[in-house]
Amino acid sequence: MSQFAIKPLEDAPAIRSALGELLIETVASGGSVSFMHPLSPDDAAAFWQDSLGAAARGERVVLGAFDGDNLIGTVTLLLKLPPNQPHRAEIAKMMTRLSHRNRGVATALLRAAEQLAIAHGRMLLVLDTAVDDGAAPLYEKQGFQLSGIIPDYAFKPHGGLTGTMIYWKRIGTALNPSP
Secondary structure: OOOOEEEEEEOHHHHHHHHHHHHHHHHHHHOOOOOOOOOOHHHHHHHHHHHHHHHHHEEEEEEEEEEEEEEEEEEEEEOOOOOOOOOOEEEEEEEOOOHHOOHHHHHHHHHHHHHHHHHHHOEEEEEEEEEOOHHHHHHHHHHOOEEEEEEEEEEEEOOOEEEEEEEEEEOOOOOOOOO
């Protein structure tokens, strides 16, 4: 297994470019991450500029996994949720370069996101993944529980509908909100 480092990402042209390339590769290979194929570099860059801007405001954390100087994976931890949900966070946009799949990158990113969620006082993680070619085995191996499946939830990047699987995992300790 290659050695890789995981760290929170900040908005910079080189980071946006690397994230954009990863997003385009993921969509082109059929990854269901909210975009359709072909995804333009401008649309990918705009998405990451918005996402990294939200990270700068503390609304989320975008983590990157690096093999040397090369970005090989990412996951986003969504922290800004409605006022009645300060105890939870959401995992989103889990992606790994095709060249680095099955090397533990996604597992390491998921564990790092979980530790950040705990550090932010969260006790519940939620996520969703596509029924077709999603990452359900990874999430289940990491202790996430399937809540259910919504059929025909979204279009796959190359067309055709797929369902989504909704998962949850308890982490950290419970908060006691003020009455």
